[in-house]
Structure formats: C-alpha cells, structure tokens
Amino acid sequence: MISPPGAAYSYCNSGFVLLGRMIEVLDGRVWDESLRERLVRPLGELAGITLPADPAPFSGPLGSDIARHAGRYERSARRIDVRVLDGQLRAVFETTGPLGAIRDSEPEEADLYPADSSGDNFVCRSHDAEPWVPLSFGALADGRPYLYMGGRITLRAGGQ
Numbered sequence: 529m530i531s532p533p534g535a536a537y538s539y540c541n542s543g544f545v546l547l548g549r550m551i552e553v554l555d556g557r558v559w560d561e562s563l564r565e566r567l568v569r570p571l572g573e574l575a576g577i578t579l580p581a582d583p584a585p586f587s588g589p590l591g592s593d594i595a596r597h598a599g600r601y602e603r604s605a606r607r608i609d610v611r612v613l614d615g616q617l618r619a620v621f622e623t624t625g626p627l628g629a630i631r632d633s634e635p636e637e638a639d640l641y642p643a644d645s646s647g648d649n650f651v652c653r654s655h656d657a658e659p660w661v662p663l664s665f666g667a668l669a670d671g672r673p674y675l676y677m678g679g680r681i682t683l684r685a686g687g688q
Contacts, residue, residue: 542605542627549631558659560678586642594647597665601675601682608675608682616640619652619663 548559555562594617601608605627609620617640623631640650643662651660663677673684 542625545605546627546630549627560661561659586644594642597648597673597675599673600685602685603680603682606680606682608677610640610675617650 551562552559555566557565595612597617598610598612601610602624605623605625607622607624609622611618611620618637619640620635620637622628622635623633638652640652640663643649643651648665650663650665652663653660661677663675665673665675667673668683674681675684676682
C-alpha cells in the first residue's frame with residue numbers, strides 16, 4: 529500500500545485484465561465478442577459501449593507520417609513496442625508483471641494496417657482467424673502520446 533486508505537487515489541487495471549482473460553478462456557471468445565454477445569445485445573445494442581463489429585483495413589493513401597508512432601508504450605501488465613518495418617507499423621504485445629507470470633505466454637506480433645487516411649487509426653490481428661481489432665494513436669492535452677486499444681489507453685514510455 530502506497531498511502532493510508534482514503535488518503536490518495538491509485539488505480540490498477542490488472543484485476544480487470546485478469547478477469548477479462550478468464551472470461552475469454554471460459555467463453556472461448558475474445559473479450560469484446562463475449563461482451564457484445566452477453567451484455568450489449570441483450571440490453572438493446574447500446575451505442576458506444578463496445579468496438580464496431582467488423583473493423584477492416586483502409587486501402588487508400590495515408591495523410592501523414594506513421595513513423596511518429598514508433599516507440600514503447602507501457603501500462604500495468606502490458607508493454608507494446610511499435611516499430612516501422614518496410615514502411616509499415618508492426619507491434620509486439622507483451623504481458624508483463626504478475627499477470628505475465630500467470631499467463632506464461634510469448635510476446636505476440638501483429639502488423640498494423642491503416643483504418644482510414646489519418647495515419648492515426650489502424651486495425652490489427654495476430655492471426656488471420658481472429659477479428660480485426662481497432663487501434664488508435666493520439667496525444668493527451670499535455671502532449672504525452674498514447675496508444676488506445678481494447679478500451680485502454682497505454683502511454684508511450686518516457687512521454688515523448
């Protein structure tokens with residue numbers, strides 16, 4: 529414990545990440561698909577709660593330099609290294625910390641394909657059988673770059 533109860537606010541996402549993974553294993557579907565089928569559709573297709581059903585790659589030209597997104601992004605239990613290889617972004621996803629020890633899995637690699645012409649929105653999948661997953665790059669009001677994927681913001685390590 530960093531401070532006495534009630535003295536400061538500290539949020540840790542690891543428990544929810546672990547719960548999401550347990551749901552995926554028990555349900556046999558990725559978290560978003562399970563959430564959509566078990567919660568969102570029964571409630572009447574509420575907009576904005578889950579990811580779009582079928583994100584897909586964009587085939588037109590990009591409006592900006594994608595290399596600016598390269599770097600290491602880190603948050604609790606997750607490290608994402610984004611690199612440029614042959615003019616395309618590639619991400620290496622690694623589960624870290626106690627959750628990484630529990631999962632005992634190898635890092636996963638995925639090519640990032642543009643989702644639109646902005647150069648900030650992409651889709652990826654690590655295997656052809658999996659659905660496309662949207663991923664966006666942006667910056668907080670203070671300028672710190674982040675990667676947004678799966679309902680979570682992951683800041684670039686070092687802030688630049």
